[in-house]
Amino acid sequence: MRLWDEAATAVANRLHGEGHDASTRVTDASDHDGVEALADAAAALGPVTQVADAAPFLLGRQAGFLTGADLLMHGGVTAALRAGELTIP
Structure with missing residues (x-):
């Protein structure tokens, strides 16, 4: 590990x-339906260090009113779904 x-x-x-x-x-991941399509739709699969960059924001004063929310970090998959550029089998 x-x-x-x-x-x-x-x-x-x-x-x-x-x-x-x-x-x-x-x-x-390859065993699940649609995972490959989601990975292809993501603009980039970033390293864990990019995800870790969210920590200072979440710990800072700017996130003071952010409660009970998900912070999606998936390379733009939601935007691709909404734009019809991606369909999940």
Whole structure:
């Protein structure tokens, strides 16, 4: 397990209790319908360091009123779906 995986899992366990795996790896993605289409629609599959850049925002004052929201970081898949450029089998 890489250091990032260990750190993410430790934070998840601290916040939500033991038993969480916050691994940054995607496993068995090819076994699920539509996953390849979603990956193709994403503008880029970024490294974990790009996702980690969201942490300072979420911890900063600018996110003070951000509660109960999902922060989607998937390379523009939602925009592609809305524009009709992507269909999921």
